Amino acid sequence: MSVTAPAGFRAAGVVAGLKSTGAKDVALVVNEGPLDVAAAVLTSNRVHAAPVAWTRQAVSDGIARAVVLNSGGANACTGPEGFADTHRTAEHVADLLEISAGDVLVCSTGLIGLRLPMDALLAGIGEAAAATAGPGGAEGGPDAAQAIMTTDTVPKTTHVTRTATTGGSLDGGAEWSVGGMAKGAGMLAPGLATMLCVLTTDAVVDAATADAALRAATRVTFDRVDSDGCMSTNDTVILLASGASGVPVGLAELTDAVTEACAELSRALVADAEGASHxxxxxxxxxxxxxxxxxxxxxxxxxxxxxxxxxxxxxxxxxxxxxxxxxxxxxxxxxxxxxxxxxxxxxxxxxxxxxxxxxxxxxxxxxxxxxxxxxxxxxxxxxxxxxxxxxxxxxxxxxxxx
Amino acid sequence: MSVTAPAGFRAAGVVAGLKSTGAKDVALVVNEGPLDVAAAVLTSNRVHAAPVAWTRQAVSDGIARAVVLNSGGANACTGPEGFADTHRTAEHVADLLEISAGDVLVCSTGLIGLRLPMDALLAGIGEAAAATAGPGGAEGGPDAAQAIMTTDTVPKTTHVTRTATTGGSLDGGAEWSVGGMAKGAGMLAPGLATMLCVLTTDAVVDAATADAALRAATRVTFDRVDSDGCMSTNDTVILLASGASGVPVGLAELTDAVTEACAELSRALVADAEGASHxxxxxxxxxxxxxxxxxxxxxxxxxxxxxxxxxxxxxxxxxxxxxxxxxxxxxxxxxxxxxxxxxxxxxxxxxxxxxxxxxxxxxxxxxxxxxxxxxxxxxxxxxxxxxxxxxxxxxxxxxxxx
Missing domain, CATH: 3.10.20.340 (ArgJ beta chain, C-terminal domain)
Structure with missing residues (x-):
C-alpha cells in the first residue's frame, strides 16, 4: 500500500517537531526513475498557499523527482516570506538528493497564517532524506502517509494493480500499479479540498498522459466529495511516474487505474471527515x-x-x-x-x-x-x-x- | 407597531389548532382601503409551496384586499391537493369578507410535505375574520405577528413613520407610515428565506410604485441576510397600501421607508436565528x-x-x-x-x-x-x-x- 507500493519509489515520514503532539509531520517521496514524469492538480482557490504557487510552477514542465510534504502548518497567507520558506524547503531537498530545486514539489497542511518553524522543518527533511536512502526507504510509504495527517484519525493509502494488456502476448503477466496516500478529514470541497494526495505509478507514461489521466480522475472523484462546502488554500493532488515496471500504459488504462485509486482515497476521506456520523x-x-x-x-x-x-x-x-x-x-x-x-x-x-x-x-x-x-x-x-x-x-x- | 399601525388596516391572530403547542397559528390582515394596492416578492426556489404559486398569480394585477397566513404547516410538496387546499383557504376568506378570492393572498409556514388540517384551518379563519371585524381588529397587529411564529422566540414587528414632504406647505405635518411583521428564525438565505413578511402602508401609491419600492427594499435587506445558506419553498414578502393617510408618496420616499422597515425586520430575524450565538x-x-x-x-x-x-x-x-x-x-x-x-x-x-x-x-x-x-x-x-x-x-x- 501507499506510495512505495509501485516500483521505483522510496519514501519516509519523520518527526520534525512541527506538531505539538510529537507525531510524524514531515514526509518525503522520491522517484528513482528511470522516468521523472509528474503531474499535479491544485486548488482553484485564488487565495492559495505558498507551496501551491511553487508546485504549480515546478510541475509545469511535467518533471519532478521528489515531493516534500509537511503537516503542522499550511504556509498560507504568509506573504513573500512564506514563499521564501517554501523555496528554501525545495532547495534543501534538492541539495540532499543532488537534484534541481525545480524538480521538487512542496505541499503543506495545517493552520493558515503562521510561518513554518524552518529550523525544525529543514532538520526534519534531513532526517527524512536519510531515511528514504536507508534500507527502509523502499517500504517507507506507510510512514509518509502518517506524517501528512492533521485531524485525520487514520492514514489513507491505496494500491491498485494491473496486468499489462498491451505489447502482445510476450508481455502477458507483466504488472504495473498505482499507489497513493492522502490526508484530509473534513473541509472537502469541489476544486479539491483541504487534502493532499500523492499518487505514484511504475507505468511507462509521458507527462501529457499523466496529466490527462490525473485530471480525468480527480474530476469524478475528489471533485465529487464535499464534506462541508469549503475549499482550501492548499489542496494538491500529485502523480509521479517512475516507469520502473517497464510496462507502457495508454491513457485509457492509466485513467482507469488512477481513477480507481482516487475513488478509494476520496471515499476514505469522507469516511473519516471531521465529526461526521454519516x-x-x-x-x-x-x-x-x-x-x-x-x-x-x-x-x-x-x-x-x-x-x-x-x-x-x-x-x-x-x-x-x-x-x-x-x-x-x-x-x-x-x-x-x-x-x-x-x-x-x-x-x-x-x-x-x-x-x-x-x-x-x-x-x-x-x-x-x-x-x-x-x-x-x-x-x-x-x-x-x-x-x-x-x-x-x-x-x-x-x-x-x- | 405591526401591520395595524398604519391607518386602514385590521388584523387578528388566533389559535386554530395547527400547532401542537396550542399557540396562535392563523393570522389575517385586511386592507380596508380606500386603496387596494398590493405587491409581493416571492421565493425564487423552483420547488415552491402551493401558497406561493397562488399568491404569485393573485398579486399579479397589483390588487389585494387581505392576506391570510398560517403557521404549523408549509403546504409545500403537497401536489395538486395542496394547491386545492390553498384555493379553498382563499375562497373561505373571500366569502367571509365578501371580496373576490383573487384578492386574497395566502402564506403558509411550517413542515414540508404534510397536508394542512383544513377543518381546523377554516374554522380558525372564521374566528380570525370575526376578530378583525370586532372592536380589537384595528389593534390586532401584534396578535397576527404572534400567529406566524414557528421557531421564532419573539415576534418581529416594525413601524416606520414619515411626515409628508410633498404637496406644498398646507400638507406639512401630515403623517404616513409603514408597519410590518415578519417571522423566520434561521433558514435565511438570498432570494429570501423561510420567512414571511407582511408590510402595510397608509401612503397613497399606485401598484407599480409599491412593487418597485418593495423590490428595491428587499434587494438590500432580506436578500442580504443569510443565516445558513438555505432557501425556502415558502418565502414571501407582501406590501399592502391602503391610502388611508391621504398622503401621496413618491417612489423614492416609499422605497426609503419600506427599506427601513425591511432592514429592521431582517436584522431582527438574524438576531433570533435558530440556535445562533453571534x-x-x-x-x-x-x-x-x-x-x-x-x-x-x-x-x-x-x-x-x-x-x-x-x-x-x-x-x-x-x-x-x-x-x-x-x-x-x-x-x-x-x-x-x-x-x-x-x-x-x-x-x-x-x-x-x-x-x-x-x-x-x-x-x-x-x-x-x-x-x-x-x-x-x-x-x-x-x-x-x-x-x-x-x-x-x-x-x-x-x-x-x-
Whole structure:
C-alpha cells in the first residue's frame, strides 16, 4: 500500500517537531526513475498557499523527482516570506538528493497564517532524506502517509494493480500499479479540498498522459466529495511516474487505474471527515446532462438543513427538494412536479409530493445514506458524497485553532 | 407597531389548532382601503409551496384586499391537493369578507410535505375574520405577528413613520407610515428565506410604485441576510397600501421607508436565528462593483468553517480569506496579495498576510461580530449578515421534525 507500493519509489515520514503532539509531520517521496514524469492538480482557490504557487510552477514542465510534504502548518497567507520558506524547503531537498530545486514539489497542511518553524522543518527533511536512502526507504510509504495527517484519525493509502494488456502476448503477466496516500478529514470541497494526495505509478507514461489521466480522475472523484462546502488554500493532488515496471500504459488504462485509486482515497476521506456520523451519497439520475446532475447533487450536499436532519436520523425529503429547487433552470432543466426522491431505497417523495411512509427509512441503522433524486429530464447521472452536519463537526471546527 | 399601525388596516391572530403547542397559528390582515394596492416578492426556489404559486398569480394585477397566513404547516410538496387546499383557504376568506378570492393572498409556514388540517384551518379563519371585524381588529397587529411564529422566540414587528414632504406647505405635518411583521428564525438565505413578511402602508401609491419600492427594499435587506445558506419553498414578502393617510408618496420616499422597515425586520430575524450565538456582519469594501462586494460577502457568510470558528470565539481570518478566494475572478476582480481583513476593528490580516495580533479580538464580549474585507479593487461596498454555526443550530435542525 501507499506510495512505495509501485516500483521505483522510496519514501519516509519523520518527526520534525512541527506538531505539538510529537507525531510524524514531515514526509518525503522520491522517484528513482528511470522516468521523472509528474503531474499535479491544485486548488482553484485564488487565495492559495505558498507551496501551491511553487508546485504549480515546478510541475509545469511535467518533471519532478521528489515531493516534500509537511503537516503542522499550511504556509498560507504568509506573504513573500512564506514563499521564501517554501523555496528554501525545495532547495534543501534538492541539495540532499543532488537534484534541481525545480524538480521538487512542496505541499503543506495545517493552520493558515503562521510561518513554518524552518529550523525544525529543514532538520526534519534531513532526517527524512536519510531515511528514504536507508534500507527502509523502499517500504517507507506507510510512514509518509502518517506524517501528512492533521485531524485525520487514520492514514489513507491505496494500491491498485494491473496486468499489462498491451505489447502482445510476450508481455502477458507483466504488472504495473498505482499507489497513493492522502490526508484530509473534513473541509472537502469541489476544486479539491483541504487534502493532499500523492499518487505514484511504475507505468511507462509521458507527462501529457499523466496529466490527462490525473485530471480525468480527480474530476469524478475528489471533485465529487464535499464534506462541508469549503475549499482550501492548499489542496494538491500529485502523480509521479517512475516507469520502473517497464510496462507502457495508454491513457485509457492509466485513467482507469488512477481513477480507481482516487475513488478509494476520496471515499476514505469522507469516511473519516471531521465529526461526521454519516457518509451521504447523493445520486442524481435522469438529468439532462452530467453537469446538471452534478449541480443538483451539489445543491443537496451543501444544504446545512438537510445535513443536520441526517445527523438526527430524519429522512427529511422536503429539505432535499428545497435544495434541488435552488438550482437555476438554465443549469438543470427539470419539472419540480416530476421530482422523485428515494432515501435508502424508500421512495419518500413521488412527483414532487408525498410518497411512501418516511418512517420506513431507518437512518440510524448504518453510517451510509443513499439519496436518489430522479429529475426525469434526460439520461445523465452523477454522484456527490458528503457528510452529515453534527455537534462534533461544530465542536472540532470551533476549537481547531484555539 | 405591526401591520395595524398604519391607518386602514385590521388584523387578528388566533389559535386554530395547527400547532401542537396550542399557540396562535392563523393570522389575517385586511386592507380596508380606500386603496387596494398590493405587491409581493416571492421565493425564487423552483420547488415552491402551493401558497406561493397562488399568491404569485393573485398579486399579479397589483390588487389585494387581505392576506391570510398560517403557521404549523408549509403546504409545500403537497401536489395538486395542496394547491386545492390553498384555493379553498382563499375562497373561505373571500366569502367571509365578501371580496373576490383573487384578492386574497395566502402564506403558509411550517413542515414540508404534510397536508394542512383544513377543518381546523377554516374554522380558525372564521374566528380570525370575526376578530378583525370586532372592536380589537384595528389593534390586532401584534396578535397576527404572534400567529406566524414557528421557531421564532419573539415576534418581529416594525413601524416606520414619515411626515409628508410633498404637496406644498398646507400638507406639512401630515403623517404616513409603514408597519410590518415578519417571522423566520434561521433558514435565511438570498432570494429570501423561510420567512414571511407582511408590510402595510397608509401612503397613497399606485401598484407599480409599491412593487418597485418593495423590490428595491428587499434587494438590500432580506436578500442580504443569510443565516445558513438555505432557501425556502415558502418565502414571501407582501406590501399592502391602503391610502388611508391621504398622503401621496413618491417612489423614492416609499422605497426609503419600506427599506427601513425591511432592514429592521431582517436584522431582527438574524438576531433570533435558530440556535445562533453571534450575529455576524460581513462588510466588503472597495470592491469593483456592488455585485462583486455581495458575492465576496456571501462566500464568507456561507463558510461553515468560518461560522463554526465564530461560535468558538476564534477570530480565524484564514478561513475568511480562504472563503474570499473561492469567488471567481470574473465575478470579483481583486489581488489576493492585497486583501485586508479586520475583525471588530482589529486588522488581523494585512496585504494577504498576518496583521495585528489576533488575540486583540475578543469575540466573546458581544453578540455582534463585524468582519471587514477590503478588496482594494474599487469603491463599491455591501454588507451581508449571517449567524455563527453552533451546537444548538445542529440540534434544532436535526430535531425539528422528529
Amino acid at each position: 457518509d451521504v451519497a447523493v445520486h442524481v439520475v435522469n438529468a439532462s446532462s452530467e453537469d446538471a446532475a452534478v449541480a443538483v447533487a451539489r445543491a443537496v450536499t451543501r444544504s446545512n438543513l438537510f445535513k443536520a436532519a441526517v445527523f438526527g436520523n430524519d429522512p427529511n425529503w422536503g429539505r432535499v427538494l428545497s435544495a434541488v429547487g435552488t438550482v437555476p433552470v438554465d443549469v438543470a432543466p427539470f419539472d419540480a412536479l416530476a421530482l422523485d426522491v428515494s432515501i435508502n431505497g424508500v421512495q419518500v417523495c413521488r412527483a414532487g409530493g408525498v410518497g411512501e411512509d418516511r418512517d420506513l427509512v431507518d437512518l440510524a441503522a448504518q453510517r451510509e445514506v443513499h439519496v436518489e433524486v430522479d429529475l426525469h429530464a434526460g439520461d445523465a447521472r452523477a454522484t456527490v458524497w458528503t457528510n452529515d452536519l453534527t455537534h462534533d463537526y461544530v465542536h472540532e471546527n470551533s476549537a481547531y485553532s484555539s | 450575529d455576524v456582519a460581513v462588510h466588503v469594501v472597495n470592491a469593483s462593483s456592488e455585485d462583486a462586494a455581495v458575492a465576496v460577502a456571501r462566500a464568507v457568510t456561507r463558510s461553515n468553517l468560518f461560522k463554526a470558528a465564530v461560535f468558538g470565539n476564534d477570530p480565524n481570518w484564514g478561513r475568511v480569506l480562504s472563503a474570499v478566494g473561492t469567488v471567481p475572478v470574473d465575478v470579483a476582480p481583486f489581488d489576493a496579495l492585497a486583501l485586508d481583513v479586520s475583525i471588530n476593528g482589529v486588522q488581523v490580516c494585512r496585504a494577504g498576510g498576518v496583521g495585528e495580533d489576533r488575540d486583540l479580538v475578543d469575540l466573546a464580549a458581544q453578540r455582534e461580530v463585524h468582519v471587514e474585507v477590503d478588496l482594494h479593487a474599487g469603491d463599491a461596498r455591501a454588507t451581508v449578515w449571517t449567524n455563527d454555526l453552533t451546537h444548538d443550530y445542529v440540534h434544532e435542525n436535526s430535531a425539528y421534525s422528529s
